[in-house]
Amino acid sequence: MSRGRGGSGSSGNSGSSGGSSSPGRGGSNSNGRTGSSGASSPGRGRTTPAPAYGGGRFYGGGAAKPYTAGRSSPSGIAPVFLAAGVGLAFWPGVWLYGAHRYHYERPYTFFNSTTQRTESKPVDCACSPRGDCGCDENNDKQYLDDLIGDGSYAGLNKSLINVADVDGRSTILLNGTLPQGTAAEFASVNGAGDGLRGLIRHAGWWPVVATACAIVFTA
DSSP states (O other): OOOOBOOSSOOOOOSOOOOSBOOTTSOBOOOSOOSOSSBOOTTTTOOSOBOOBTTTTBOTTEEEEEEETTSOOTTOOOOEEEOOOGGGTTSSSOOSSOEEEEEOSSOEEEEETTTTEEEEEOEEEEEOTTSEEEEOOOOOHHHHHHHHTTSOGGGSOTTTEEEEEETTEEEEEEEOEEOTTHHHHHHHHHHHHHHHHHHHHHHTTHHHHHHHHHHHHHO
């Protein structure tokens, strides 16, 4: 993947987001919704995008769990707010209100079918302040295959991912914006399962406690 020059890393977004289909080897996740780096899950009553990358485990920005834009990512990446400006021309999306920029500590490594070699590039992800966010560092192989495909620039889903020079370095730029309400609906859909798993984990101690009590009272 190679592309022209971007800005100094400044960014902003209108709340529109990337991703209707994954490039290259990734399957389509288009569902008639625009402006989200995921896909809705039909038949489950969802009105916001569900994770659609890495086998349906991750959003386009890499996060497994959406959150309010401007907060730290699940892995602890603190965002920097960037005002809208000319430097955002190459960032996927239409940015009007500034953006929260998440810089990933580790580069993404992939095979580029155009150059026929393995490459690594730093990654910046941005979310609109008027939406939720799906940005988080992720080196899961299936996720990267869905996101980057065969590594050719022509095969990228430009509404979600682009490549530009940022501060002199060729950088992967991701649009992780999700519609407002995505985080709340995700928590609602997944909360019951998480609670049940927690209850089972705690309940797992009861047989041990019961056995210990039985030993004490029968001794």
